[in-house]
Amino acid sequence: MSQDVIKLLTEACLETLYMVGVSSVIASLAGIPLGVLLTITGRGHIKENLWLNQSVGSIVNAFRSTPFIILMVAIIPITRLLVGTSIGTTAAIVPLTITAIPFIARIIESSLKEVDGGVIEAAQSMGATPLEIIGKVLLPEAMPSIVLGLTLTVVNLIGHSAMAGALGGGGLGDLAIRYGYQRFRLDIMIATVVVLIIQVQLVQSIGDKLSARLNKNKL
Amino acid sequence: MIQLSSVVKTYESKAGTIEALRGIDLNVSAGEIYGIIGHSGAGKSTLIRCINMLERPTGGTVLVDGEDMGAMTEAELRKARQKISMIFQHFNLLTSRTVYDNVAFPLEIQGKSPEEIRTIVLPLLDLVGLGDRQDYYPSQLSGGQKQRVGIARALASQPKVLLCDEATSALDPQTTKSILALLRDINSRFNLTIVLITHEMQVIKEICDKVAVIEDGRIVEQGPVLEVFTKPQAKTTQDFISTIINRSLPPEWSETPPSPTPIAGADLLLRLSFIGQAADEPIIAGLIRRFNVDISILYGNIDHIKDTPYGTLLVSLTGDDNNIQEALRHLQERDLGIEVIGYVARRH
Numbered sequence: 001m002s003q004d005v006i007k008l009l010t011e012a013c014l015e016t017l018y019m020v021g022v023s024s025v026i027a028s029l030a031g032i033p034l035g036v037l038l039t040i041t042g043r044g045h046i047k048e049n050l051w052l053n054q055s056v057g058s059i060v061n062a063f064r065s066t067p068f069i070i071l072m073v074a075i076i077p078i079t080r081l082l083v084g085t086s087i088g089t090t091a092a093i094v095p096l097t098i099t100a101i102p103f104i105a106r107i108i109e110s111s112l113k114e115v116d117g118g119v120i121e122a123a124q125s126m127g128a129t130p131l132e133i134i135g136k137v138l139l140p141e142a143m144p145s146i147v148l149g150l151t152l153t154v155v156n157l158i159g160h161s162a163m164a165g166a167l168g169g170g171g172l173g174d175l176a177i178r179y180g181y182q183r184f185r186l187d188i189m190i191a192t193v194v195v196l197i198i199q200v201q202l203v204q205s206i207g208d209k210l211s212a213r214l215n216k217n218k219l
Numbered sequence: 220m221i222q223l224s225s226v227v228k229t230y231e232s233k234a235g236t237i238e239a240l241r242g243i244d245l246n247v248s249a250g251e252i253y254g255i256i257g258h259s260g261a262g263k264s265t266l267i268r269c270i271n272m273l274e275r276p277t278g279g280t281v282l283v284d285g286e287d288m289g290a291m292t293e294a295e296l297r298k299a300r301q302k303i304s305m306i307f308q309h310f311n312l313l314t315s316r317t318v319y320d321n322v323a324f325p326l327e328i329q330g331k332s333p334e335e336i337r338t339i340v341l342p343l344l345d346l347v348g349l350g351d352r353q354d355y356y357p358s359q360l361s362g363g364q365k366q367r368v369g370i371a372r373a374l375a376s377q378p379k380v381l382l383c384d385e386a387t388s389a390l391d392p393q394t395t396k397s398i399l400a401l402l403r404d405i406n407s408r409f410n411l412t413i414v415l416i417t418h419e420m421q422v423i424k425e426i427c428d429k430v431a432v433i434e435d436g437r438i439v440e441q442g443p444v445l446e447v448f449t450k451p452q453a454k455t456t457q458d459f460i461s462t463i464i465n466r467s468l469p470p471e472w473s474e475t476p477p478s479p480t481p482i483a484g485a486d487l488l489l490r491l492s493f494i495g496q497a498a499d500e501p502i503i504a505g506l507i508r509r510f511n512v513d514i515s516i517l518y519g520n521i522d523h524i525k526d527t528p529y530g531t532l533l534v535s536l537t538g539d540d541n542n543i544q545e546a547l548r549h550l551q552e553r554d555l556g557i558e559v560i561g562y563v564a565r566r567h
Binding site: 116118119121122123124125126127128129132136137140141143214216217218 | 271273296297298299300301303304305307309311312313314315316324325327328329356357358376382
């Protein structure tokens with residue numbers, strides 16, 4: 001493989017990492033609190049509020065049922081407003097983040113719902129505040145499952161970022177479309193796919209290891 | 220220490236209104252071990268949760284140490300709960316925390332410093348016999364050890380009251396005995412008031428001072444354990460007692476039930492209960508000598524209720540009808556638990 005191709009691949013790879021990295025962090029910052037909110041306002045939970053729960057739930061569902069490629073086009077005005085342009089890697093971060101937030105919210109919700117109600121009851125019986133129950137019971141107890149869920153999110157975002165690349169977002173997807181597909185460079189196409197597979201494998205195995213280390217249930 | 224008056228709890232469900240508690244009156248004095256026994260679904264879980272307001276009663280009042288739990292704000296209630304600890308059937312330990320950190324948990328909530336927490340947690344772990352397990356995770360412990368962690372955690376906030384929610388129901392008999400011994404020990408060591416719910420009569424017999432029998436959301440019988448054991452009134456109570464004390468009649472009597480009224484020339488079947496000192500008196504020998512009756516012992520058993528020896532004897536009196544009646548009167552005048560089972564035709 002020529003020097004040029006390696007340079008192209010490295011650049012594209014870094015762009016993908018940038019898009020996925022930044023959108024994962026921002027989406028987690030918004031998605032985790034949203035997931036906590038969905039959990040504790042649910043039926044029979046520590047701050048039951050079904051009206052709020054269903055309202056937030058339906059907004060989350062609306063975003064989740066919109067296909068990424070449509071969402072990306074639909075929010076172009078918002079993207080322009082936020083980053084000044086709708087083309088390029090930084091611009092791609094906006095739709096990636098917006099699509100990941102409701103996904104993370106649901107993942108967090110399902111992880112937190114697995115926490116044994118008895119443990120929450122025990123904390124309540126000791127006089128813990130709702131914030132203490134969230135911070136000292138729900139999140140730590142669900143952490144192994146949360147880590148697996150976030151790993152899944154990152155893997156999904158790697159896939160979505162390739163799609164964003166097709167619409168001028170940069171990264172590995174952009175490389176595969178422009179060189180591999182439009183210029184019939186099969187070698188670049190294959191190399192791109194291999195790099196994507198390695199990325200996903202790496203993310204998944206790091207996530208699995210971290211989750212296993214945090215899990216004190218199977219010692 | 221704890222006063223419940225006409226506590227009612229109803230749930231609304233699709234199937235209609237469910238009355239879990241239908242007017243509970245209960246008084247628990249300081250330093251007492253009070254047992255509440257009932258079958259599953261009788262309402263005992265709801266009852267114990269009404270004491271610390273994990274379940275809010277629909278009606279009635281709950282006083283703990285003179286304070287009305289139902290009238291408190293959320294913040295006041297959290298403060299009050301720090302003095303009412305609870306242990307659970309399934310232990311409910313935090314799986315992500317070590318033994319040490321589990322016991323430290325209630326102290327963290329109270330905002331104690333790490334140094335202060337250390338001086339409280341370490342002696343408690345020694346007290347419950349887990350001094351060498353502080354860095355273990357709950358998944359590495361046996362059921363009995365987990366409950367010991369639960370007890371240490373409950374004691375960490377120096378509570379006035381300990382609520383035990385079926386604390387031994389998930390444990391084997393041997394471990395149950397050791398956990399009950401630990402509860403008795405902390406009861407006398409800290410003069411801690413303990414309220415426990417259970418479906419096992421063994422637990423009541425082993426450690427309780429008083430007992431309440433709950434059925435269908437109502438207390439059907441309550442009183443000192445010795446009294447309830449020797450003179451059970453309600454059917455449920457008798458059923459519970461028969462699970463640990465043989466109260467059944469020999470098979471030949473259970474087929475043709477004894478007559479409750481005297482029959483000429485019949486034997487009298489009696490069940491005698493001896494409590495404490497009375498167990499030492501030569502009652503049977505005295506009866507034979509004074510009233511010229513023959514006594515055969517059909518069944519006998521001596522047991523302990525908490526620390527008091529307690530014996531039951533199933534006997535049949537044979538002899539002249541008048542002598543039998545005099546012997547019965549003599550027995551009834553004495554401070555003995557006597558239950559007339561009935562008169563049965565003499566067998567020869």
